[in-house]
Amino acid sequence: MKKQGIVTLAAMMALSMGxxxxxxxxxxxxxxxxxxxxxxxxxxxxxxxxxxxxxKAEKLVFWTFVDAHQKFMESMADSWNQSHPDKQIELxxxxxxxxxMHTKLLIALQSGVGAPDLVDIEQSKFPNFMKGTPQLVxxxxxxxxxxxxIVKSRVxxxxxxxxxxxxxYHVGATVMYYNKELLDQAGLNAxxxxxxxxxxxxxxxxxxxxxxxxxxxxxxxxWSWWPAISxxxxxxxxxxxxxxxxxxxxxxxxxxxxKLVKEGVAAVAPGAGHDTEEYFxxxxxxxxxxxxxxxxxxxxxxxxxxxxKGKMIIRPMPAWTEGGNRSAGMGGTATSITxxxxxxxxxxxxxxxxKLSKEGNIQIWKQLGFDxxxxxxxxxxxxxxxxxxxxxxxTDIFDTLLSVKDEIAPVNIREISPKxxxxxRNEAIPMIFIDMADPAVALKKVQDSLK
Amino acid sequence: MQQQINREPxxxxxxxNRLANSQHLAPYLFxxxxxxxxxxFFAYPLINAIIMSFQSVxxxxxxxxxxxxxxELWNTDFADALYNSSRYTLFTLxxxxxxPLLLAVMLNSKKMPFSNFFRSTLFIPALTSVVVAGVVFRxxxxxxxxxxxxxxxxxxxxxxQRWLYSSELSMFALLVLASWRWIGINILYFLxxxxxxxxxxxxAADIDGAGTTTKFMRITVPLLKPITVYVLTISIYGxxxxxxxxxxxxxxxxxxQNIGLTIVGYIYQQGFQYFNLGFGSAIGxxxxxxxxxxxxxxxxxxxxxxxxx
Numbered sequence: 001m002k003k004q005g006i007v008t009l010a011a012m013m014a015l016s017m018g019x020x021x022x023x024x025x026x027x028x029x030x031x032x033x034x035x036x037x038x039x040x041x042x043x044x045x046x047x048x049x050x051x052x053x054x055x056k057a058e059k060l061v062f063w064t065f066v067d068a069h070q071k072f073m074e075s076m077a078d079s080w081n082q083s084h085p086d087k088q089i090e091l092x093x094x095x096x097x098x099x100x101m102h103t104k105l106l107i108a109l110q111s112g113v114g115a116p117d118l119v120d121i122e123q124s125k126f127p128n129f130m131k132g133t134p135q136l137v138x139x140x141x142x143x144x145x146x147x148x149x150i151v152k153s154r155v156x157x158x159x160x161x162x163x164x165x166x167x168x169y170h171v172g173a174t175v176m177y178y179n180k181e182l183l184d185q186a187g188l189n190a191x192x193x194x195x196x197x198x199x200x201x202x203x204x205x206x207x208x209x210x211x212x213x214x215x216x217x218x219x220x221x222x223w224s225w226w227p228a229i230s231x232x233x234x235x236x237x238x239x240x241x242x243x244x245x246x247x248x249x250x251x252x253x254x255x256x257x258x259k260l261v262k263e264g265v266a267a268v269a270p271g272a273g274h275d276t277e278e279y280f281x282x283x284x285x286x287x288x289x290x291x292x293x294x295x296x297x298x299x300x301x302x303x304x305x306x307x308x309k310g311k312m313i314i315r316p317m318p319a320w321t322e323g324g325n326r327s328a329g330m331g332g333t334a335t336s337i338t339x340x341x342x343x344x345x346x347x348x349x350x351x352x353x354x355k356l357s358k359e360g361n362i363q364i365w366k367q368l369g370f371d372x373x374x375x376x377x378x379x380x381x382x383x384x385x386x387x388x389x390x391x392x393x394x395t396d397i398f399d400t401l402l403s404v405k406d407e408i409a410p411v412n413i414r415e416i417s418p419k420x421x422x423x424x425r426n427e428a429i430p431m432i433f434i435d436m437a438d439p440a441v442a443l444k445k446v447q448d449s450l451k
Numbered sequence: 452m453q454q455q456i457n458r459e460p461x462x463x464x465x466x467x468n469r470l471a472n473s474q475h476l477a478p479y480l481f482x483x484x485x486x487x488x489x490x491x492f493f494a495y496p497l498i499n500a501i502i503m504s505f506q507s508v509x510x511x512x513x514x515x516x517x518x519x520x521x522x523e524l525w526n527t528d529f530a531d532a533l534y535n536s537s538r539y540t541l542f543t544l545x546x547x548x549x550x551p552l553l554l555a556v557m558l559n560s561k562k563m564p565f566s567n568f569f570r571s572t573l574f575i576p577a578l579t580s581v582v583v584a585g586v587v588f589r590x591x592x593x594x595x596x597x598x599x600x601x602x603x604x605x606x607x608x609x610x611x612q613r614w615l616y617s618s619e620l621s622m623f624a625l626l627v628l629a630s631w632r633w634i635g636i637n638i639l640y641f642l643x644x645x646x647x648x649x650x651x652x653x654x655a656a657d658i659d660g661a662g663t664t665t666k667f668m669r670i671t672v673p674l675l676k677p678i679t680v681y682v683l684t685i686s687i688y689g690x691x692x693x694x695x696x697x698x699x700x701x702x703x704x705x706x707x708q709n710i711g712l713t714i715v716g717y718i719y720q721q722g723f724q725y726f727n728l729g730f731g732s733a734i735g736x737x738x739x740x741x742x743x744x745x746x747x748x749x750x751x752x753x754x755x756x757x758x759x760x
Binding site for chain 2: 099125278282
């Protein structure tokens, strides 16, 4: 009996060691240090071999809602471990669906237990985390030395009372995506379109020659009107958090867009938004000649609209007046450190390495296809290296970006912002673009309902 | 039996064991798991929600605000949500009781061919995840000409509709989804109840010369009353608790002009999307009051409380 017991135990040990070994081999390709082996079978490895925790790696939990962000952070952790042998980390990334992740995080921070060390928070959700006493760690000491090198507004969005709580992945510069083939058919040149007035004229030519709309607008989203008003220095909320949706500039912009829709120069996106399956199919079949969306929309083209490869070009947005701003920074996701983190100092160092350093920013472009927040890497030769984005849009992507570098106004994200965004998306924009109501009336209604 | 009788005197001599084996204690022991889970996962959160509904809950700053959260309920969004939920509940009741009842009677009939096949096919939707079903229905009710519902309309020469932008059409979409999903379950309830109706009643009726309709109205429907009341109760609750269907139909985004906003959706929006947990709790407590009132009214009207008389 006793002997049998020992044999079984030995067999089990061998099996568990074998399993953890396999896990290690499988993961080694990704985690160069091999810490992943310890991750799965940590307890077992330590109890059986007694030498499991040799590296003394600091375990960090990272939550995100984008799979690609997790892969990016993991790769940054790997290269960090290679260059910092004395400060090993073991990054345990988890991708949780968007709404779930933000809800879980809110509850974890509210209740004081269960939050990760490092977390991605999307821009429009961020104000929720600034309510009351922010449960995030101040990043001022790593950010302040770098403020001159980065697009400052990309961290100001994530601040409260001049304390910074998050670092964005990208600038989200809004650009025009033109279908060059359709422009050629209509005899148009994208570089001749300087202002929105030029754009309207070109749009009429396009409609006449091809019968297709020049551009699409979102029917229940924010990505058409918001960048356009941001270009003109306006916003939905002002610096002090007052709602400003019905200012004259905002109303005129909406009236102009609605006019384009009425003329047939613009179409309302099928699926009512640009980030929908319906829209991808619509654009992929060359049903409209252009769209303006933030830089991160490039990935939607490469992944969901394969037929447009080589046909699309990226150009600055038309300006509202001669010499006006030709871009706007839209959307974004901050990475923050929660106050439940066990080792915030180490985390700050790592976060600075991953998202503020030159290497990190180059990797953000290479792996994620984003316009990194450090503008001094935009003319780095690495940005011209061929990848799936340059194959799709050509190698001049960053030339366009550099030309609008100083034309990106900051946006105001305040406590009331989530409510304003929802009201604009659900009430005003469908009223204007689907029911064709007067923008002045629709925006006034939203403005009044938010007071 | 023999053994038990023999053991009795032995137990009597050990008073300590008596308590553990006592007939009085055993029932409590068996329901203990339920009581614990009820207290932990139901009573505690409920009491906490009631407390939170009088508070402003912010990280590190929890303060009592009296009735402020309830006062805030007087707004158009809540009115929209209440209207949508009530309308949805009413329509689901009108659809999800008569239709499954008739289908169950048909499936129960010996004349029905392939009844087992239909039973399982009608039940399969209930096993599907609402999330998956929501995505599929979103495609079916898409606004493009190629979407299933629109191509169906084209057969009758009707032009494409924007299903998810109009209050009426989107309610129709929600009801189709609800019917598709819940008919099978309600059939199951009615089928099990039908099988409990003794067949001699029908035989006696046959001898008396009753027709099919008379038998259905005089025997089947009255004898199904307890189960009908049960289905009615859970349908009222289900109607007011509806959230996932509308959430998925609009892809997790708020619906245009609140046409798909339900009360639970409003709790979710206020509590989690705007992080106003106190107000969210107040909506939740109000919802509890509403469903409780409607269910009580319904149980009184159907005479469920005077069963003993």
